[in-house]
Each structure stands twice: as C-alpha cells, then as structure tokens.
Amino acid sequence: MSFQSVPFLVSLAISVALYSLLPQRWRSVFLACLSFAFYLTWSLPYTLLLLLVTVYIFYLVQKLDEAEETRKYRILWQGVVLLVVLLVAGKYGREVLMSLPAIGLSSSIVNLVAPLGISYYVFKLLSYLMDVYAGKLSAEHNFAAFAAYVSFFPQILAGPIQRAVDFLPQIRAARQAQPYQLSSGLRLILFGLFKKLVIADALSALVAQIYKYPKGYTGFELLITSYLFAIQLYADFSGITDIAIGSARLFGISSPKNFENPFYAPTIQEFWRRWHITLTSWVRDYVFLPIRMKFRYWGWVGLTLSIFINMILIGLWHGATSPFLWFGIVQGAYMVVSVFTLKKRDAIFARIPGIPVFRLIWQSALTFTLVSLSLIFFRAENLRMAASILSSILSRSFFHLGIGRLLETINLVWGDTRFVVVVLALVYMEIIHLVQGNLKWRAYILSCPTALRWLVYYAMILILFFFGDQSAKPFIYFQF
Amino acid sequence: MREFLKTAFLFATGLAVIFGLLSAVYATRVSERDNFYDLLKRFENQDVRPSVLILGDSRPIFGLRRKFMDNAIYNFSFPSETYREMLLKAEYALRQKPSIRYLIIPIDYHMLSSFYAADKDATHLFALASSADIRSVYEFSPGALALAVLHGYIPLTDPEARVTFITVIKKDVYSLLSGRVEKRTTFVTADGDLVPTDETSWSEFSAAAKEARADRRIHDHLRSGPVVTDAMLRALDHLLSFAAEKGVGVIGVRFPVTTEYENRMREVGLDGVDAAFAERKNKFVSELDYLRWSREREDFFQDADHLNSKGAEAFTKQFVADIRNVIK
Amino acid sequence: MDREAIKEKLQTIFRVVFDDNTIELSDAMTAEDVEEWDSLNHINLIVAVEKEFGIRFTTREVYAANTVGEFVDMLEACLRRQGKIT
Numbered sequence: 001m002s003f004q005s006v007p008f009l010v011s012l013a014i015s016v017a018l019y020s021l022l023p024q025r026w027r028s029v030f031l032a033c034l035s036f037a038f039y040l041t042w043s044l045p046y047t048l049l050l051l052l053v054t055v056y057i058f059y060l061v062q063k064l065d066e067a068e069e070t071r072k073y074r075i076l077w078q079g080v081v082l083l084v085v086l087l088v089a090g091k092y093g094r095e096v097l098m099s100l101p102a103i104g105l106s107s108s109i110v111n112l113v114a115p116l117g118i119s120y121y122v123f124k125l126l127s128y129l130m131d132v133y134a135g136k137l138s139a140e141h142n143f144a145a146f147a148a149y150v151s152f153f154p155q156i157l158a159g160p161i162q163r164a165v166d167f168l169p170q171i172r173a174a175r176q177a178q179p180y181q182l183s184s185g186l187r188l189i190l191f192g193l194f195k196k197l198v199i200a201d202a203l204s205a206l207v208a209q210i211y212k213y214p215k216g217y218t219g220f221e222l223l224i225t226s227y228l229f230a231i232q233l234y235a236d237f238s239g240i241t242d243i244a245i246g247s248a249r250l251f252g253i254s255s256p257k258n259f260e261n262p263f264y265a266p267t268i269q270e271f272w273r274r275w276h277i278t279l280t281s282w283v284r285d286y287v288f289l290p291i292r293m294k295f296r297y298w299g300w301v302g303l304t305l306s307i308f309i310n311m312i313l314i315g316l317w318h319g320a321t322s323p324f325l326w327f328g329i330v331q332g333a334y335m336v337v338s339v340f341t342l343k344k345r346d347a348i349f350a351r352i353p354g355i356p357v358f359r360l361i362w363q364s365a366l367t368f369t370l371v372s373l374s375l376i377f378f379r380a381e382n383l384r385m386a387a388s389i390l391s392s393i394l395s396r397s398f399f400h401l402g403i404g405r406l407l408e409t410i411n412l413v414w415g416d417t418r419f420v421v422v423v424l425a426l427v428y429m430e431i432i433h434l435v436q437g438n439l440k441w442r443a444y445i446l447s448c449p450t451a452l453r454w455l456v457y458y459a460m461i462l463i464l465f466f467f468g469d470q471s472a473k474p475f476i477y478f479q480f
Numbered sequence: 481m482r483e484f485l486k487t488a489f490l491f492a493t494g495l496a497v498i499f500g501l502l503s504a505v506y507a508t509r510v511s512e513r514d515n516f517y518d519l520l521k522r523f524e525n526q527d528v529r530p531s532v533l534i535l536g537d538s539r540p541i542f543g544l545r546r547k548f549m550d551n552a553i554y555n556f557s558f559p560s561e562t563y564r565e566m567l568l569k570a571e572y573a574l575r576q577k578p579s580i581r582y583l584i585i586p587i588d589y590h591m592l593s594s595f596y597a598a599d600k601d602a603t604h605l606f607a608l609a610s611s612a613d614i615r616s617v618y619e620f621s622p623g624a625l626a627l628a629v630l631h632g633y634i635p636l637t638d639p640e641a642r643v644t645f646i647t648v649i650k651k652d653v654y655s656l657l658s659g660r661v662e663k664r665t666t667f668v669t670a671d672g673d674l675v676p677t678d679e680t681s682w683s684e685f686s687a688a689a690k691e692a693r694a695d696r697r698i699h700d701h702l703r704s705g706p707v708v709t710d711a712m713l714r715a716l717d718h719l720l721s722f723a724a725e726k727g728v729g730v731i732g733v734r735f736p737v738t739t740e741y742e743n744r745m746r747e748v749g750l751d752g753v754d755a756a757f758a759e760r761k762n763k764f765v766s767e768l769d770y771l772r773w774s775r776e777r778e779d780f781f782q783d784a785d786h787l788n789s790k791g792a793e794a795f796t797k798q799f800v801a802d803i804r805n806v807i808k
Numbered sequence: 809m810d811r812e813a814i815k816e817k818l819q820t821i822f823r824v825v826f827d828d829n830t831i832e833l834s835d836a837m838t839a840e841d842v843e844e845w846d847s848l849n850h851i852n853l854i855v856a857v858e859k860e861f862g863i864r865f866t867t868r869e870v871y872a873a874n875t876v877g878e879f880v881d882m883l884e885a886c887l888r889r890q891g892k893i894t
Contacts, residue, residue, distance in 0.1 A: 134872045179484035269848065284847045285871075292851045293867045303848075339848055417650060454491065458498060466642050 001041040003157065003243045004196055009189075016250045020176045027174035028144040031251065035151035039116065046115040053086065054150045057125050058143060061132050065139035072133060079129045083122050090118040092320040117156040119317060123282055124150055128164040130286055137165045145171045154247040158240045160258045161278040170253050177252035185249030187457070192242030193468070194460050195235045195429055201469030202422045203232035206413045210406070211379065219393045221406040226372040226393070229379050234263070235429065237276070261433055263371075266363035267342065268334045271371060283314055300340070307339065308332040318378070323386055327377040334370055421467045502645075503636050509648050511635065516558055516604045518668050523556055529579045530554035532803060535566040536586040539735035543787040546671045548796040553803065558604075558674070559666075562596040563715035564617050565605060570719060572608040574726055582807060583723055587732035587767065589745060589753050592712040594705030600624070601640070606632040617715065679788050682738055682781035694740035694784040702745065708752040720763040729765040731806060732757070736773040736795065741784040766806045773798070809887070815880050821860055825853050835877030857883070863890050 001008050015034055022030055040047045057079060064075040091114050128149075132139050140146045149167050177185065207229050210217060217225070241258040248255045262275035272280045288310040295302030308329070315328020349355050373390065380386035410419055435441045445453075511517070522528070529551070534540055536557035544555050556569060566585055574580055590596065602614050606629070609617075615625045631638040636645065655661050663677045682690065723730045737745070761767070773795065774780050780791025787795055819833045826844040839845040845853070858864055863886055873879040 134868050136872060136874075179481060182484055183487075269846070273846075288847060289850070289871065290867045292847075293854070293865075293870060296851050296855050303851075417646060454494065457491075458495065461495065462498070462502075465636075466646055 001038060003240060004193055012247060012250070016177070016182075019251055024174050028142065028148050028171050031171065032144045032147040032151060035148060035153040035156065038153040039151060039156065042116045043113075049115055050121065050151060051147075053083075053121075053125065054147050055143075057083070057129065057150075058140070058146050061129055062139045062141065064129075065132055076129065076133045080126065083126050083129070087118060087122040090115045090122075095320055117158075120156055120159050120161055121150050123161050123279075124164070127161070127282060127286060131163065131165055137168070140164070140168055142172070152248070152253075154244040155255065158237070158244065159276075159278055160241060160244065160256050161282050162256055166256065167253070175252045177250055181249050181252060185246040188242045188246030188249065190457065190460055190464075191432065192239040192244075192246060194239075194425070194464055195242065196239035197464055197468030198425045199422060199429060200232050200236035200239055202414065202418060202467075203228055203235065205469075206410060207232060207379065209409055209413050211385075214385070214389050214392070217392075217405050218400045218402060219395060220399075220401050221403055222389055223369075223372075223393050224403065224406060226376050226389075227368070230263070230368070230372040230375050231426070233375065233378070234259070261437055263368045264364050265367055266360055268331070268338045268367060268370065269342075271367055272335075275371075279314065279317070283310055283317075287313055303339070304336050307335050311335060322383050323377040323380060326383065326386070327374055330374045330377070334374070418467065421463065425463070499636065503634060505649075506635055506641070506645055509652065510641070510644055513664070514604075515666060515668050515674055517607065519556075519558065519672070519674065520607060522668075522672050523554070523573070524576065528554060529577060531579055532582045532584060532807065533570070533573055533577075533580045534584040535561070535569055536584070536733075536735075537561045538786060539586060539588065540584075540733070541674050542676070542782070543735055543792050544673075544796045544799065545789070545792045546673050548793060549800050553800060555673075560599065562599055563591065563712055563719055567617055567715055567719040567722060568605050568609040568613060570722060571613070574728070580728060582729045582731060582765070584731045584733055584803070585719065587734050587757050589707075589734075589750055590701040592708045592716070592753055592756060593702055594707075594709050595701050597709040597711040598705070600628070601631070601638075602628045603632045603635065603638070603641075617718070619711065619714075673792075675789065676782065680782045681779045681788060681790075682783065683778035690738070690740045690784070694738065694744045697741060697784045698744040698748065702748045707748060707750060708756055713756060716760070720760060724763065730763060731803070732764045732767040733799075734767075734769045734771045735785075736770045736775075736781075736787060736791070737785040738778070738781050739775055742771065768799075768802055768806075770795070770799075811880060811884055814884055814887070817860065818857065818876075818880060818883070821856050822853070825849065825856050833876050835875065835880070837876040838874065861887060861892065863887060863892060 001011070019027060019030060036047060036051065039050060060075065060079050064072055064079070067075055094114065131137055140149075145168055148171050149162075149164055152162075152167070155162060207225060210221075210225050214222060238259045245255045245257075256278055258277050260274040260277065262271055265271035265274050288306055291309055292302065292306040295306055298305070311332035312325065312328035315324045315326070315331065318324045318327070349359055373393070376389050377383075377386050380389060414422065435445055530553060532553045534544070534553065534555045534557055538557075538559035540555060540557040541559060546555065549555070556573060558565075561569070563585075570583060600618060600620075602618055605614055611625065611629055614620070614628065618624075618628070620628060631641070635641040666674055666676050668674055685693070720730060757767075774791070777791065777794075780787055780794060782788035782791075815833060819831065822831045822833060822842070823829050826842055826849065828842075828844065831842060839850070854865060854870055861883070865882075865886065869882050869886065873882045
C-alpha cells in the first residue's frame with residue numbers, strides 16, 4: 001500500500017478513529033499490529049524478518065542493560081555486527097549475488113528485492129542499541145511499545161529516523177491526538193500529497209525525458225536540469241516526509257523534522273544540517289563522532305578522514321553502486337574544503353563593507369549549485385553518463401545560454417497548462433515552507449479567517465485532483 | 481473533539497458541493513457535447529430503419545459519407561471502438577431496429593491487438609447496455625466493474641475525463657476572453673457524419689513527415705504488445721455467434737490505408753492476424769479488402785490510415801455498390 | 809578542585825575554542841546555545857579539555873553528556889577516577 005493512494009488514506013482514517021476509541025493501554029498493541037499489517041501488504045517473508053529482528057534486539061538489549069560493564073561491550077558488538085550484516089545483505093546482497101558467475105543469472109535472484117524500509121528500521125535499532133549502551137535510556141520492557149517503535153508505519157518507508165529516546169515515552173503515554181494535532185496533521189498530509197503529485201512527479205517526467213538524450217542539450221540546459229532534479233528530489237522526499245509526520249500526528253505522536261529550507265543554506269555543512277536531517281544526525285552521532293574521537297589526535301588528517309568516511313557512508317547508504325560512492329566522495333571534498341576555509345573566507349569578507357547581503361545570496365546560490373551538480377550522480381544510471389553530463393556542463397558549451405531545446409521538451413512533456421500549474425505550485429510550496437519555518441508568520445496565517453484558509457485547501461485538493469500525476473510513481477526514497 | 485468532527489464534516493460537505501458543481505459543468509460542457517450521444521440519438525430516430533448496419537472504429541466513421549448511402553445502410557461506427565463495443569452496440573441495435581439483416585464489421589490488422597484489448601473505458605456503453613452485459617463483455621472483476629460504473633455515472637472520477645475537462649474549460653476560457661468560439665476537434669455535420677474540423681491532405685506532407693506519422697500510428701496500434709490477443713478474439717467470436725444466433729449475416733471489411741502505413745505495418749509479423757481471420761472465414765458472408773484502394777490518390781487521405789472528405793465521397797460510392805452486390 | 813572551579817576552567821576553554829569571550833556556562837546549556845558549537849567543533853572542544861585537564865575520555869562518556877551540566881559531572885567523575893582530584 002503506497003502513501004499516495006486512496007486505500008491508504010481510507011485505512012488511515014479508519015485506524016485513527018479506532019485508535020482514539022481504544023482504551024489507552026491497548027493503543028501501543030494496536031499501533032504495532034497496524035504497522036505490521038501495513039508492512040504485510042508489501043511482503044510476507046520480509047514481515048517475518050522484521051518481526052524476528054525486532055524480537056531479537058528486544059531481548060538482546062535487555063540483556064545488555066542488566067549485564068555488568070565488561071560484558072556490555074561484547075553484547076553491544078554482537079548486536080551491531082548482526083544489524084550491520086543484515087543491512088548490508090538486505091540492501092546490497094542482490095547485487096553481490098548477481099555478480100557471482102555461477103549464481104548470478106538465476107531468475108529467482110533477479111526477482112529479489114531489498115526488504116522494504118530496511119535502511120530505516122535497522123538504523124532505528126542500531127541507535128536504540130547504542131543509546132542504551134551509552135546510558136541515554138534504559139531498555140524497553142514493553143514489547144508492544146518497542147515493536148511499534150521499530151515498525152511504525154508512517155516512518156518505516158522513508159523515515160524520518162526517530163530516536164527511541166524520543167518515541168518510546170510518547171507511545172507509552174499513548175495520548176489521543178488533540179483537535180489541533182488532527183487538523184495540523186491533515187494539512188501536512190495534504191501538503192505532502194500536493195508536493196509529490198503536482199510538483200515532484202511533473203518534474204520527474206521532464207527530467208526523465210531530458211536524461212533519455214542528454215547529448216541533445218547544451219551545458220547550460222543541463223545545469224538547469226540538475227537544478228530541476230534537485231527540486232524534484234526535494235519535493236518528492238519532503239512530500240513523503242510530510243505525509244509521514246502528518247500521519248504520525250494523527251495518532252498524537254510527534255516526529256522529528258527532516259528538512260529545513262535546505263537550498264537556502266550558505267555552506268555545505270549547513271546544507272547537511274537542513275537536508276534529510278534525521279539521517280545526517282544519525283550518521284553524525286553514531287559514526288562521525290566515534291570515528292572523530294578515535295582520530296582526534298591526528299589533527300587535520302583525522303578531521304579530513306572522518307569527514308570523508310561520513311560522507312561516503314551517506315552516499316553508500318543510498319546504494320552500493322559507484323555513482324553513489326562518487327556522490328559521497330564529491331560531498332566529502334566539498335565539506336573538507338568548506339570546513340577548512342570557512343574561517344578565512346569569513347574574515348576576508350567581513351572587512352569589505354556592504355558585502356554581507358550579496359555574500360549570503362551568492363553563498364546560497366553556490367551551495368545549491370554544488371549540491372545540484374553532485375546530485376547528477378543520483379540521477380544518472382551509471383558513472384559514464386554522470387561524467388559526460390558533468391563535463392558538458394563544465395565545458396565551453398556552458399557559455400551558450402540558449403534554452404531552446406529545453407523549452408521544446410517542456411512543451412512536449414507538460415504543455416502550457418501544466419507548465420503554469422507547476423510554476424505556480426513551486427512558488428506556493430516555497431511560500432508555505434518559509435511560513436512553516438517562521439513561528440510569527442505561521443501564527444498569522446493560522447489566525448486568518450477560516451473561509452479563506454479553506455479556499456486554499458479546496459484549491460490544493462482540486463489542483464491535486466486535476467493536475468496530480470495519476471500514474472502512481474513510487475517515492476524515490478522508497479528504494480533506499 | 482466534537483467541534484473538530486463538526487468542522488471536518490463541514491469541510492467534507494463543502495468539498496462534495498464543489499465536486500458536484502464541477503460534475504454539473506462537466507455534464508453540460510463535455511458529456512452533452514460528446515459526439516457519441518449525438519450520434520446515438522440520431523440512430524434512435526424512428527425514421528432510421530436500416531437493413532445493413534456498419535459497426536467499426538475511426539476508419540469507417542471518417543471514411544464514409546451518409547449522403548452517398550441509401551436509407552438501407554446505416555453507419556453506426558465511432559472512433560476507437562473495439563469488438564467489445566461493437567458487440568454491445570450490435571445487441572442494442574438489433575433490439576431497437578429488428579429490420580437489420582446484415583452487420584458490417586472491420587477486419588483491419590489492428591483489431592485484435594493489445595492496443596484495443598487494453599481499452600477498458602466503458603463509459604459510453606452505459607447509455608445502451610446494462611451493467612451485467614458490460615461486465616461480461618469486458619470481463620470485469622467486481623472491483624473493475626464498480627470502477628467502470630463509477631466512471632460512467634460520475635465521470636470526474638476518471639483521470640482521463642479530468643484531462644478532457646481541463647482542455648474543454650481552457651477552450652471555454654479562451655473563447656470568453658477572446659470573443660472567438662474555439663473549434664472542436666471533430667463535429668457532427670447536418671447529414672450526421674462525424675468529420676474532423678481541420679481537413680488535411682496526405683499529399684501535402686513531406687516524405688519525412690509521412691514516414692514519421694505512419695511510424696507513430698503503427699507504434700501505437702501494433703507495437704505496444706501482442707498483435708493478436710485472446711481478449712479480442714473472444715469478443716470477435718462472441719460477436720459472430722451473436723449474429724449467427726439472430727440470423728444476421730456478417731460482412732468483414734478492411735479499410736483503405738496509405739502506402740507508408742502498410743509498409744510499416746508489414747514490418748510487424750502479421751501472420752497471426754491472417755490466421756485468426758482465416759479460421760473464422762466461414763462465419764462471414766463475405767470479406768471486402770480495400771487495403772490498397774486508391775492508394776495512388778494521396779489526396780484522398782487525411783492521415784496515415786484515414787480518408788478525408790474527398791476520399792470518403794469516392795470510397796462510399798464504391799463501397800455501397802460492392803455491398804449491394806454481396807447482399808443480392 | 810571543586811565543581812565550581814572545574815566549571816570556571818571549562819568556561820575559559822569554551823571561550824578559547826569557540827573564539828567568543830562572552831560565553832557564560834550554565835548547567836542547562838547545550839550545543840544549540842553556542843553558535844560555533846557543532847559536531848565539527850565538538851571534538852576540538854574535547855581535545856582542548858583533555859589537554860588542559862590532562863585526562864582522556866572514552867567515546868561513551870562524551871556521547872552520554874547532553875548538556876553542559878552533565879558534561880561537568882562527567883568531567884568531575886573522570887578526574888576523580890583518574891586520580892587527578894580527590
């Protein structure tokens with residue numbers, strides 16, 4: 001069952017109603033069962049896997065919590081190794097098996113898919129394991145609550161990756177959603193669907209058409225395409241995240257943010273603090289910091305190494321192919337250069353009067369460009385294609401500012417009506433994002449007359465209905 | 481909480497009202513202007529009492545002109561109709577006009593393809609057939625039938641209808657703003673023929689343009705899947721046995737196409753189609769093959785596989801003469 | 809050395825590492841309250857503290873401290889354990 005379908009929305013409504021009618025002590029059981037049932041609609045064998053892993057970690061961590069100091073470390077590593085092996089096998093096993101000569105061509109291997117959401121639930125389990133070890137929280141003794149945490153259906157498909165320390169107290173309290181949470185949750189779901197079906201899918205069709213014959217476009221057009229893909233990814237991913245957070249809110253559960261106007265970030269470091277926040281903070285807390293601690297006496301070598309390992313891991317988390325590896329390497333390079341030169345650059349520019357505003361705009365534009373260029377690795381099917389597109393952008397052809405071919409393609413894929421709709425929708429999306437980030441504006445908007453706000457919601461629903469993409473393209477971040 | 485539920489209910493009601501309004505607009509601006517219903521109404525006219533009924537898709541409807549047919553022959557075809565629609569229309573027509581003794585159906589090479597098998601849009605047929613009949617002919621599962629009924633009675637639930645709606649509304653808005661009336665793509669003439677608004681002539685296209693257009697047509701018709709599908713064979717057999725049951729003779733017709741179209745068509749393996757029609761030869765009273773009719777007259781065609789008005793005039797005359805020979 | 813003294817010394821280190829003479833440490837303070845204090849600088853802070861107090865932290869200890877108050881407590885326990893104070 002995918003998020004952007006009528007069956008999901010109907011089931012969601014029914015589940016929320018049931019949840020609020022149930023007595024408090026049954027709610028975590030209900031949520032856990034609901035989440036497993038949701039997972040079941042995708043695959044039975046993998047549901048069993050999820051259940052097994054959940055049970056195993058549940059008991060392992062209790063053992064860890066009760067063990068004495070010397071044993072704790074060993075139990076920790078037992079759990080970590082198992083989970084990492086599971087994650088690697090689940091995500092990359094198919095590719096590895098397919099490259100083995102004897103087994104490679106067996107059709108049953110080809111039909112294997114990675115277990116859904118494995119990247120997300122294994123990360124949740126790892127963080128839980130390590131947090132209990134570090135004493136941040138004590139082991140959970142209520143299996144229903146724990147199972148609900150691991151399998152929580154709004155978050156299992158594409159995050160946000162919520163920490164146990166944040167989620168478990170909420171599920172234990174199992175408070176029914178307040179009316180303001182219900183309306184805000186519904187608004188968020190509507191907004192998420194809007195971003196996905198009206199913006200992301202439209203951009204996806206356009207970018208796909210361009211990527212069919214990239215040689216037919218100038219460097220400048222390909223640069224614009226890379227911006228469009230970045231925006232597509234943002235609309236797609238923040239869309240599903242909004243649906244996830246909104247759905248959770250309907251059950252009275254608040255989830256962590258995953259995005260915060262990332263494309264306005266002035267530096268690469270800042271960008272990663274605003275994009276896929278829960279993943280970045282996870283890798284920072286459980287990989288970067290420990291590694292950095294190990295290398296802390298290695299000076300700038302230690303820092304560089306830690307940064308590269310961090311970014312390469314983030315790249316590979318998305319996929320075990322070389323484009324994703326290169327994405328990580330490129331981002332690592334960006335980060336290292338930025339981190340080491342930031343202080344000097346700030347010092348230089350602070351001395352020149354009147355620069356700050358321009359500098360902010362320039363920095364954001366530069367960062368957005370750098371990120372978009374690195375995302376070409378995400379989109380291109382293989383390294384060769386990515387390299388050719390990049391070289392086209394960075395070569396002399398960049399200076400031909402003609403966008404004729406691009407406009408032709410836009411006309412072919414969208415037509416004039418759709419083009420207007422997408423542009424207006426993009427402007428609208430950004431306005432809402434800016435409002436969401438500013439408490440004052442948000443309060444102002446919410447205090448506007450109900451009739452006016454409803455008109456906007458009705459408009460969104462109608463645009464969704466008439467211009468939303470019907471072909472049910474999967475969310476990009478599902479495959480991770 | 482009660483407040484919230486009240487508000488939610490009010491919101492939903494508002495949405496339902498808006499949807500109702502839009503559906504009403506659709507009914508007046510789209511459904512009622514749907515040529516299908518116009519042609520259906522003409523057929524239902526008491527004075528129409530044909531003995532020969534032509535069923536088919538866009539080739540017969542664009543390729544024939546009523547003016548040159550006598551009252552005994554009636555053209556009841558419509559663009560994109562497959563054997564399924566023809567079966568339901570045949571059942572309906574025979575109920576309405578028991579004077580019918582012969583059915584003319586197309587035996588063109590794309591009639592059995594997956595392109596037509598995939599067309600499950602039954603909306604038009606709710607006007608002349610029951611849900612049960614539609615379900616059996618389209619082989620709908622209960623879910624698919626429910627969806628088809630929903631699309632039939634509340635068109636805006638169908639994504640394709642929504643696209644049509646937007647196009648029509650856009651044209652209306654332009655008309656309103658510019659004062660000009662936007663032309664429709666096809667319209668029904670006073671005689672009751674369906675014709676395209678912009679008449680073209682195949683001879684005006686460059687060689688490259690002709691190849692490209694023929695290529696695209698063949699790609700849609702014959703390259704989107706198997707050329708012979710079981711679903712279409714079943715529909716054809718059902719139609720043939722229905723005709724036999726009613727004592728109605730069936731004449732198979734292959735309509736004219738351009739050289740470019742046929743060349744491209746032959747590149748696809750068509751033996752399956754020939755075999756399928758050969759197997760059913762004894763169910764047809766006669767087969768008329770006009771595939772290469774007036775090939776050299778490029779000005780008779782409007783595109784790769786349709787005749788324009790000039791061609792239709794010439795073709796109808798020949799066609800009527802040949803039919804009369806068969807019936808005698 | 810008592811807790812207050814430790815805190816004083818820590819404050820000096822903070823001011824040097826983050827290049828900000830106005831930093832005032834409070835127990836409830838977290839990384840969000842100091843502008844330069846991000847994951848990249850965090851380790852610089854740790855290294856500076858280790859150097860200044862002559863001790864070594866374990867990753868676990870660093871990880872478990874969420875606020876300045878917890879950090880000071882952890883620091884105190886560490887110093888005591890490594891025999892630097894009584």
